[in-house]
Amino acid sequence: MATIARPLTQDRAAELNVLVRKQRSLWQDALYRLLRNKAAMVGLAIIILVGLAAIFAPFIAPWDPILQHPDRNTYDPFWGSPQYIDHRFILGTDQLGRDILSRLIYSARVSMIIGFVPVTLIFVIGVSVGMVAGYAGGWTDQILMRVTDIVYAFPDLLFLLIIMATLRGTDVGKFGGGLPLMFVAIAIVNWVGMARLMRGQVLSLKEKEFVEAARCIGATPSRILIRHLFPNALAPAIVAVSFAIPSAMLTEATLSFLGIGVIPPTPTWGVMINEGFAVFTTSPWPVVFPALCIAVVMLSFTFLGDGLRDALDPRMKI
């Protein structure tokens, strides 16, 4: 009688000469949908490329990104007229004679770090606060939601401007080229959206039968939250993260462009635009290249994010 208990695997199906569709989990299903999405795959490929450039920057950058060649400033890219180019500076130099290509590559580092560190913070804070508020309900929920209401009402870019402008000159702000301050600032402004999202998810999930069942067999609230609710609420959070990453990068670029972001000489795309903008009309290249990088990376993340959203939750379409 043991044969009855045997699951219907591919081998067993062949034995019985019937067709069986290979079982797929929800996540595999989503992965297949994502892999079929061409735009998302192109986006992912570009992101991986930029990520590799960021990791291996010292090996691929032809020059030190902050090394100045005062006698070789504002050279054109390699297709320029012969008297304004130098074959050693493929994309030309900026007004201080720094190699643009090397600066672009090193900038990718800062962008990637800015994309991942604050978003990790946002994810951890937002998910914990949102889930606890949604599950506990009552006054915990009330307090947490009133706090998010207030943070939500803050005009975010304005608030970031104020945080960066005021704290950038302090010792805390100067630490690490201004990066840690920016991590915290971006996280403070953006965790609220994640918290609201997770709270909504938990509110709708906690009445479902599987949670009821878990409660009946005596699972503790923390176990229910971590083992039952979290995996089920994860899909929208992943989509939110895929949009939070480019948004954090964009924040850095915007603040650096306004001159209150990352502290020079650390190269970032925003810093490069800020430094070159004054003489933009006469020598556009030091500004156009980083602007192009920002545009391409932003589009890549949007395509990937849209793909993830369609793959993970086909109903959630805007």
Place this chain on the structure above:
Amino acid sequence: MLSYVIRRVLLMIPTLFFVALITFVLAHSAPGSPFDKNENRPLPEKTIERLNRLYGIDQPIQVQFALYLNNLVHLDLGSSLVKDRTVADIIGSEFPVSAQLGVQALLLALAVSLPLGVISALKQNTGVDYASLLFATIGTTIPSFVIAIFAIWIFGVYLNWVPFLGWGRGCGPLPSCDWKRMILPTIILSLGAMAFLTRITRASMLEAVRQDYVRTARSKGLREQVVIVGHVVKNAMIPVATIVGPATAGLITGSFIIETMFSIPGLGRDFVLSINRRDYPLIMGVYMLYATLIVIANLTVDIVYAWLDPRIKLSK
């Protein structure tokens, strides 16, 4: 309905209080004072003491905050520490420029996005639809300052079609302005909101077309135009109305960057400059003004939404 409106208006007060408190604390934790500009020729001790006393900077911070709040309630925003003018005066002369830019951009965004969204939903999966989706994706994804760089480079420098710096001499919100200078900044500022609104309008239209009342309207023999305009578009505009609030907020913050890039003598540019000059009263004043505007915009939209759509429950 009335109690809902009252509750929402009252909720503005703690929000704005916290906005004021946090901004105040941050602005004062910044290093340096506005009077230590020239390190080689420092002002005499006595002068700094007198200046600090004059502007109340020698008081403990909580006293300064209480004074500030009291003044704020009386709409007295103090004087700029750098320019010899009151903050209210500066706002009065510069805000109209920003407001004009913002209103122009909002109107342009609405004028383009609503028809575009409606058309692309009615012609779903055609060339028009794909083109407008592509526009919406690019417009919401690529930041305005990057688009501005390409626009200045192509239209201002390379093709030399439009002048792009400044707002014209002595140019307030008057029709005598050099309107050509407004073209690029207005279009670029509106792009983000335009793209976003297009996307929302299209999605909302597609949702509305599928509703039962549309089928009912068709089956009772209404002409297609009447169904589209009177039933589909009318209902599809409700969610769009809620997005106008955030879109306005986006225009306000976007105007900092655009005004700075195009050297437009508006409040946004001055705000960015005053941050570097540590001009606390001006920073606070502009920040409070913009925060209030954004809070009011969101509030108005929520109330209009509740009024437009009786299906919404005004719970609690």
